[in-house]
Amino acid sequence: MTFQTPSRRRRHLSAAALAVAAALALAGCATGGSADPGASSAATPVAGGTVTWGVSVEPVCYNPQRSGQQNSYPIIRNFAESLVGKDTSGEYTPWLAKSWTISDDETVYTFTLRDDVTFSDGTPLTASIVKENYDRFVAADSTLNARTGFVAYASSEATDDTTLVVTLKQPDAAFLDSVASIGAAILAPASLAASGDLCQPTADLVGTGPFTVADWKAGQEISFAKRADYDWAPGYAQHQGPAYLDTVTYRYLPEATVRSGALSAGQVDIIENVQVTDTSLFKDVDGFQYLTGPTTGTAFSLNINTRIAPANDVRVRQALRDGFDLDALIQGQYQGTVQRAYSSVGPDSPYFDKDLVGTWGNDVDGANKLLDEAGWTGRDSDGYRTKDGERLTIVVGYPEPYVRDERDVLLQGIKAKLKENIGLNLDVQIITGAAFSDALASQTWTVYPNTLPTADPSNLFRSIFTSSGFLYAKATDVTADLDALVAESRATIDPVARKKALDAVQASVVGDARYIPLYHPVYTVAAKSTVGGISFEPQLDSPASSYDIWIQP
Numbered sequence: 001m002t003f004q005t006p007s008r009r010r011r012h013l014s015a016a017a018l019a020v021a022a023a024l025a026l027a028g029c030a031t032g033g034s035a036d037p038g039a040s041s042a043a044t045p046v047a048g049g050t051v052t053w054g055v056s057v058e059p060v061c062y063n064p065q066r067s068g069q070q071n072s073y074p075i076i077r078n079f080a081e082s083l084v085g086k087d088t089s090g091e092y093t094p095w096l097a098k099s100w101t102i103s104d105d106e107t108v109y110t111f112t113l114r115d116d117v118t119f120s121d122g123t124p125l126t127a128s129i130v131k132e133n134y135d136r137f138v139a140a141d142s143t144l145n146a147r148t149g150f151v152a153y154a155s156s157e158a159t160d161d162t163t164l165v166v167t168l169k170q171p172d173a174a175f176l177d178s179v180a181s182i183g184a185a186i187l188a189p190a191s192l193a194a195s196g197d198l199c200q201p202t203a204d205l206v207g208t209g210p211f212t213v214a215d216w217k218a219g220q221e222i223s224f225a226k227r228a229d230y231d232w233a234p235g236y237a238q239h240q241g242p243a244y245l246d247t248v249t250y251r252y253l254p255e256a257t258v259r260s261g262a263l264s265a266g267q268v269d270i271i272e273n274v275q276v277t278d279t280s281l282f283k284d285v286d287g288f289q290y291l292t293g294p295t296t297g298t299a300f301s302l303n304i305n306t307r308i309a310p311a312n313d314v315r316v317r318q319a320l321r322d323g324f325d326l327d328a329l330i331q332g333q334y335q336g337t338v339q340r341a342y343s344s345v346g347p348d349s350p351y352f353d354k355d356l357v358g359t360w361g362n363d364v365d366g367a368n369k370l371l372d373e374a375g376w377t378g379r380d381s382d383g384y385r386t387k388d389g390e391r392l393t394i395v396v397g398y399p400e401p402y403v404r405d406e407r408d409v410l411l412q413g414i415k416a417k418l419k420e421n422i423g424l425n426l427d428v429q430i431i432t433g434a435a436f437s438d439a440l441a442s443q444t445w446t447v448y449p450n451t452l453p454t455a456d457p458s459n460l461f462r463s464i465f466t467s468s469g470f471l472y473a474k475a476t477d478v479t480a481d482l483d484a485l486v487a488e489s490r491a492t493i494d495p496v497a498r499k500k501a502l503d504a505v506q507a508s509v510v511g512d513a514r515y516i517p518l519y520h521p522v523y524t525v526a527a528k529s530t531v532g533g534i535s536f537e538p539q540l541d542s543p544a545s546s547y548d549i550w551i552q553p
Helices: 006-010 015-028 070-076 127-137 175-180 189-193 256-264 276-281 314-322 326-334 364-373 407-422 433-442 457-465 476-490 495-511
Strands: 050-055 084-086 092-094 097-102 108-113 153-160 163-168 211-217 221-226 247-252 270-272 288-292 300-304 385-387 393-399 425-431 447-450 515-520 524-528
Touching (some): 050 070, 050 256, 092 097, 108 127, 127 153, 127 189, 256 270, 256 276, 276 524, 300 314, 314 364, 314 515, 326 407, 326 515, 393 407, 393 433, 393 447, 407 425, 407 515, 457 476, 457 495, 476 495, 495 515
Parallel strands (some): 050 247, 050 270, 393 425
Antiparallel strands (some): 084 092, 097 108, 108 163, 153 163, 211 221, 221 247, 270 524, 288 524, 300 447, 300 515
């Protein structure tokens, strides 16, 4: 089957599957983000000029194949590209590959690459280079992020310079989503041969994107210059050819009020992660525009390690889940700008399980009963529950590089309510990225607050719920049922079968409270009205690169 001919794909589906597929396509159309109607006065693209972003987080790593930091992706996309793209309807589009076919048994993908793509160092893109990148993802010693999305990858063969034949071990419905991910971006041979992790944006980090790094000041900013020879934008792009902007700069401004102030004062042209209380400065205000992105990735959530006491007791986890009024906290902090979550998948995803809405949370009496049953019946002088002289404490280790959107403030609010309502001490600790990496390696992490930004839930679920993922690596003792369900969700492209398995995963992890979804985050962007072409990349749930952006002089 080919990606261009949905009718061929549909011949493999039942009538019921077709009905679900149609519903999924309609749901997918809602994922492109929204903006103030008519807010931008930049109606006609203009070539030239420069734009400065104010961004909330400095990337820890600029290597697309290693970065796990969602806020880094819009920056990295300026120089790093994937074989295929994904548009707002959920369809995969050409990018570095101009077409592809899938065998009837869904195990062989044949990609036809464009013949005009070059890396920024002048090296032509070939199928052999793509093969080398893909083989590295799955190498025995690989620590690259794409390895989990390529778990079905068996081998690939470059039959000529523009043809890559990929063979999978078994069908994998999420494989194209993995190919489209930023973790599967293609790096130049010079990068693959370089030593180290390539996390700094030096000359060794070479991609095919529309920009190259012009200047980088650690802790301050990074600037990009456009490539005049670029002409292979993804199929979902708003134009083709070189970028409109001559240069673009991303300034690292971690304080939300500083970003808003910089935009108001004209010191920057665009900001992301607009603070809730600053929305009124830009939304429906002359001279500015305000945009929100899609919500198809995971909720901001608490992933709870089921092997670490006292959270190894399901009653304790369920008490934590139900021991506070989540709706009130979300409404109070975010003032209606985000939705409280019930499921691990965002409501803009066609695989969102609506049946979970209203089924859990804010049951303080029930939570207290569960803790009594679990033996936490004592109280210490601070009012916390105890058992055998030990305080009921669950540690939350929140890696500092991933803190954004005032999520640490939300966790402190939850901590206060859990103490007041059920006597549980939620010990929220902001830790270093290195400390979290060590905890992952030793499997001693306790509670990990996070989101993941991919549109296909099979990839999400594999990463955080299965023994193939980064949280429960090789821990089949606590993931066996989920391993099977996630594998089932990937075993066919039939959307009916996929949704049944994915719904079961969502219900399971919320039911036993190993996963507590809190709210569905959306990226917010504000800009001068003279800036045009701002968009979101659906596969990432984040702002797109600056390729389509222009500014009126």
